[in-house]
Amino acid sequence: MNTPASYFDSQYAHAADPWHLGERWYDRRKYTLTVAALPRPRYLQAFEPGCSIGVLTELLAARCDHLLSADRVASAVEATARRTTGLDHVAVRRMRVPDQWPEDSFDLVVLSELLYYFDTSTRTRLLHQSVESLREAGHLVTVHWNHPVAEHTCTGRDVADHLDTLTGLSRLARYDDPDFTLTVHEHSTRPGPVLSPARAEGLA
Numbered sequence: 001m002n003t004p005a006s007y008f009d010s011q012y013a014h015a016a017d018p019w020h021l022g023e024r025w026y027d028r029r030k031y032t033l034t035v036a037a038l039p040r041p042r043y044l045q046a047f048e049p050g051c052s053i054g055v056l057t058e059l060l061a062a063r064c065d066h067l068l069s070a071d072r073v074a075s076a077v078e079a080t081a082r083r084t085t086g087l088d089h090v091a092v093r094r095m096r097v098p099d100q101w102p103e104d105s106f107d108l109v110v111l112s113e114l115l116y117y118f119d120t121s122t123r124t125r126l127l128h129q130s131v132e133s134l135r136e137a138g139h140l141v142t143v144h145w146n147h148p149v150a151e152h153t154c155t156g157r158d159v160a161d162h163l164d165t166l167t168g169l170s171r172l173a174r175y176d177d178p179d180f181t182l183t184v185h186e187h188s189t190r191p192g193p194v195l196s197p198a199r200a201e202g203l204a
Contacts, residue, residue: 002117002118002119002122002153026179027055030143030177030179030180030182031055031056031059032059033143033175033177033182034056034059034110034112034141034143034182035056035059035060035062035063037141037173037175037182037184038063038108038139038141038184039139039172039173039184039186039196039197039200040139040197041063042063042064042065043063043064043065043107043108043139044064044065044066044107045064045065045066045068045104045105045106045107045108046060046063046064046066046067046068046106046107046108046109046110047067047068047069047070047102047104047106047108047109047110047133048060048067048068048069048070048109048110048112049069049070049071049095049097049111049114050070050071050072050097050111050112050113050114051069051070051071051076051077051080051092052071052076052079052080052113053076053079053080053083054069054076054079054080054081054083054084054092055083056110056112057069057080057083057084057090057092058083058084060110061084061087061089061090064089064108065089066089066091067089067090067091068090068091068092068093068102068104069084069090069091069092069093070092070093070094070095070097070102071094071095072094072095072096072097073094074094077092077093077094080092097114097126097129098118098122098125098126098129101129101133102133104133105133105134105135105138106133106134106135106138107134107135107137107138107139108138108139108141109130109133109134109138109139109140109141110141110142111126111130111140111141111142111143112141112142112143112144113143113144113145114144115127115142115144115154115159116144116145116149116152116153116154116155116156116158116159117151117152117153118153119153120153120154123153123154123159123162124162127162127163127166128166131166131168131169131187134187135187136187136188136189136190137186137187137188137194138186138187139172139184139185139186139187140163140169140183140184140185140186140187141182141183141184141185142156142159142160142163142181142182142183143156143180143181143182143183144156144159144180144181145179145180146176146177146178146179146180146181147179155181156180156181156182157176157181159181159183160174160176160181160183163183163185168187168188168189169185169186169187169188170185170186170188170193170194171183171184171185172184172185172186172194172196
């Protein structure tokens with residue numbers, strides 16, 4: 001079963017930042033590691049569903065020419081829009097994935113603290129949509145909490161294991177922190193190994 005929409009509505013009804021994403025060192029460190037793990041210095045077009053109040057959005061914006069961020073909760077969308085005011089290359093929409101999905105193609109999709117709210121079937125559909133919307137050699141980045149939570153259907157390690165079973169993806173990196181797991185995969189329909197950042201610059 002997917003986590004019901006009422007859970008998110010209730011969380012934001014009681015606090016503007018219900019998970020304290022803008023306050024904790026844990027989250028600042030995690031977001032810094034997430035952005036540092038991006039294999040390229042810059043991306044043309046990126047998508048970040050489940051943006052919440054836009055803390056990670058702000059960091060991603062510095063690495064993208066165009067960034068679409070989305071959330072299902074209106075107040076979260078409004079908070080992200082306020083946080084990114086003046087960043088004309090950032091668009092923020094209210095969107096409920098995977099039932100709603102942009103028609104654009106991307107060279108970066110970031111799924112942060114999102115996939116464990118879905119059951120296996122819905123999570124698989126969302127991942128397939130992510131892969132299908134990626135351009136050749138585009139990157140899919142995921143980062144998820146590893147401790148059990150009543151509203152979560154799986155952990156970050158479960159998500160990472162699931163990703164390794166999908167066709168069209170090659171893993172570039174996996175970081176297993178005690179608290180979260182971070183993965184980077186490249187979308188490739190062509191045979192042969194994917195290029196690491198060092199190989200891409202001819203260093204290895």
